[in-house]
Amino acid sequence: MAGDILKGNTPTSSNIERGPTAIGLLGKPNCPRCGGLGYVRREAPLTDPAFGKLYPCTCRLNELKERRAGLLRRVSNLATLERFTFESFHPAGNGLSPDRQQNLRRAYEIARTYARHPQGWLVLRGGYGCGKTHLAAAVANTRLEQGGDLLFITVPDLLDHLRAAFSPLSEQTYDERFEQVRSAPLLILDDLGTEQSTTWALEKLFQLLNSRYMSRLPTIITTNRELEELAPRLRSRLADTEVVQIVTILAPDYRQAGAEQQHSDLNSLRLYADMTFENFDLRQSELSREKASNLRRVYEVAQAYAVDPHGWLMFTGAYGCGKTHLAAAAANERVRQGQAVLFIVVPDLLDHLRATFNPQSAVTYDKRFEEVRTVPFLVLDDLGTESATPWAQEKLYQLFNYRYVAKLPTIITTAKEIAELDAKLRTRLLDANRCTIFAVMAPSYLGGRQRAWKKATRNRQSPKRR
Secondary structure, three states, X not given: OHHHOOOOOOOOHHHHHOOOOXXXXXXXXXXXXXXXXXXXXXXXXXXXXXXXXXXXXXHHHHHHHHHHHHHHHHHHOHHHHOOOOOOOOOOOOOXXXXXXXXXXXXXXXXXXXXXXXXXXXXXXXXXXXXXXXXXXXXXXXXXXXXXXXXXXXXXXXXXHHHHHHHOOOOOOOHHHHHHXXXXXXXXXXXXEOOOOOOHHHHHHHHHHXXXXXXXXXXXXXXXXXXXXXXXXXXXXXXXXXXXEEEEEEOOOOOOOOOHHHHOOOOOOHHHHOOOOOOOOOOOOOOOOHHXXXXXXXXXXXXXHHHHOOOOEEEXXXXXXXXXXXXXXXXXXXXXHOOOOEEEEEHHHHHHHHHHOOOOOOOOOHHHHHHHHHHOOEEXXXXXOOOOOOHHHHHHHHHHHHHHHHHOOOEEEEEOOOHHHOOHHHHHHHOOXXXXXXXXXXXXXXXXXXXXXXXXXXXHXXXXXXX
């Protein structure tokens, strides 16, 4: 506006001709504000940082907007992602169980709604290959079709993009480049958490997220990390449910043929395929009335849980009392109903996680851990028999905490007293709203040998019939 130009400094034909060649005649020739120069100076006192500074004239706004949009598109490199559309996305997934199909379809519908009206922040989190980047790119492609401007970039590439501005050969200053990212009408940050967590990187990411958070600018973030694993300052912005909607995608890597194949080297359930509710021995003839009643009650609880699993179910008791049989029977029933199930002994689980640190491992630790913590139905057998190192305790707590927060069905068996387990695990197990604990009172099951022994004992104790 005319008021933005310092009195006596309105550009004239003479000072335009001898103006800096870097500026040249960039504005409209007949513009009453800049006289064709394309820049104006705003009124400001000598002590104001804006004093003497040139600003683009309003006659150049459309040109600058188009140039800025073109730059954002080049940085986004969306040409490589143009195949990722909502039409090419398969909400039913590949060999998914019904609950995972429902979860994936919900993420799909939320992303489609967001693409129509981008408001607030959308965080898509899940394991490798679950579809979160596809959905984020589909939002980007939809917005481009509608004429919207946006920036789509992976977080490591973003940081490289900002670092490059410090090069003497850079066409932009760091401030200009950061401003383009900070003020993008829609910013999509892919793979947050995969960047190298240097002090500088965390500072820049916080500045970026904080600015967009305060301005309520539409932002999509994808990550395979838990919020607890991110830096506290970043987490503080993502935890505001009034601004941020977090969608966790439970689908496994789409490159896997199916849930059972995904867990083929982890799942021990095949070893317990013969353990069903039908062949579980209630031991009514050998147990006392109290113990027989207790075992029947535990059996009924396990059977009901297998039909409609909610929350956690924990069985405690002596070795051989039947708790593993009941846990396996519930897992086998869920498999028959089409659900993805993982049955694993706790020490074996920790061995599998440790094996990923071997340079020869074909799978990363992050991917393996993601497979376990997101499986729709998990059975952890023999908790408490593992080597209680600080690392093992930390991993188990991370696993428990994730499934606790996500409310994923989980069965746990242990021969230990609850008080003997790690204190952090107890905080999750003792929540009666989430976990139901049943103590199996029956002693170790010896099958026919035990019944024969009891019969012989009764015969010795009773007088012989004449």
